[in-house]
Amino acid sequence: MKIYKSLQLDFNFNTVVTIGTFDGVHIGHRKIIERLVQTAKKSQLKSVVLTFFPHPRMVLQKDADIKLINTIDERSVILEQLGLDVLVIKKFTKEFSRLTAEEYVTDVLVKQLRVKKIIIGYDHHFGRNRAANIENLKAYGKIHDFEVEEISAQDINEVSVSSTKIRTALLDGNIKKANKYLGSYFMLSGNVVKGKGLGNTIGFPTANLHIEETYKLIPKQGVYIVKTTIDHQVVFGMMNIGFNPTTDIDKKQKIEVHFFNFNQSIYNISLVIELLDRIRDEHKFDSVNDLKAQLQKDQETSLKYLAKHHAE
Template sequence: MEIYKSLKLDLNFKTVVTIGTFDGVHIGHRKIIERLVQTAKKSQLHSVVLTFFPHPRMVLQKDANIKLINTIEERSRILEQLGLDVLVIKKFTKDFSRLTAEAFVSEILVKQLQVKKIIIGYDHHFGRNRAANIDDLKAFGNMYDFEVEEISAQDINEVSVSSTKIRKALNSGDLKTANKYLGANYILSGKVVKGKGLGNTLGFPTANIHIKESYKLIPKHGVYIVKATIKTQTVFGMMNIGTNPTIDSNNQQSIEVHFFNFNEAIYNKNLVIELLDRIRDEKKFDSLDHLKNQLQKDRLTALQYIEKCHAQ
């Protein structure tokens, strides 16, 4: 997959395009991407996703608190796995939001993206103040010689999913619903950094994960069953997201993973952690012994889950 981070393109091929933020690349999004990729192959065109970053709400509503399901790197990786040919990441700015619908079509879709077909949802709006709709796009298609395939309300609503619903599920600790809507396991991507070594004293050494993107949604505090691929090896473990209230009083959030049957040094390694299931809320224990006993129970719960659901 080719990735472009501006609209200064020099494409020497015709394309089929879809447009959107695609945060989470959930099962509704996947339906659109699969249709896009199939159509491109059938029509001997290249499949293109035009996406935007930062999220338009961050720019237009100054909603700096919005948390996204994917970092832009995660989104790119998922789209590549779905067989996309070209990803164009347009920096979203206030100036860009003021572009008229016709300028957007003629300058970007036609001139830069070499569009021959657009696949888009029935409720798509675009251009300044999002004033243009699917009917306007079809009219532009007649003017500029490209086809518009509309994804019907029935097709989209059949998969009653939205990025907002997934964010709410993750914030409430409902990982099962989030993963079901995503059609994949929720992921956290970050670098392993040195922690305080407190896990070692409990017999549960942990890898401390630092996520640099402040906009990335961190699920509700608690203990999760996870897996990661480390040097081509699939490794399972359990992860705590929280403030370690039994041990620490500074109320600072950390993400710590204890991997099972794994003791290699992985400091400064970048890991992608898949969240498989949620065991419990984080809580404060009366003593370190009580915490250690609970960690043993969590470990047993995780291993039973892995044995049942992920037997090799």
């Protein structure tokens, strides 16, 4: 998959395009992308997703506090896995939002993306103030020689899911529901940084995950069963999201992962942590010994889960 981060494109091919923010790339999104990829192959065209970053709400509504299910890099990885040919990430600005519908179609879709077919939801709106709809798009298609395939309300509602529902599930700690809606495991991506080393002293060394993107949604605090890949090997573990109330006093939320049967040094490497299930809330224990006893129980719970669901 080739990634472009502007609309200064050098396409020497015609395309099938879909458009959207695709936060989470959930099962509803996947249905659209699969149709896009299949149509492109059948028509001997290139499949293209036009997406936007920052999220339009961050720009137009000053909603700086909106949290996204995926970072833009995570979104790119998922789309590549789905077989997409080209991802165009357009920086979303107020100026871009003021393009008229005609300017958007002629300058972006026709001249830059070289579109021959657009696959888009029945409720799609575009252009300044989102004034144009799919009927307008079909009319432009007749003028500029591209086809519009409408994804019906029935098709979209068949998969009753939305990014908002997934965000709510994650904030509630319902990782099973979130993963079901996503069609894959929710992920946290970051770099391993040095912590205080307390885990080593009680037999549960942890990797401290630092996530640079402040807009990334962090699920409800608590203990999760997780997996990652390190040096091409799948590694399982348990992760705590929280403030370490038993031992810590700096009141900063941390993301710490204890990997099972693993003792390599992994400082300063990047990891993608997939969340499989949630065990419990974070608690404050009366002593470090009580904390250690609970961690042992958590490990037993995790290993039983993995034996049942992840025999590999």
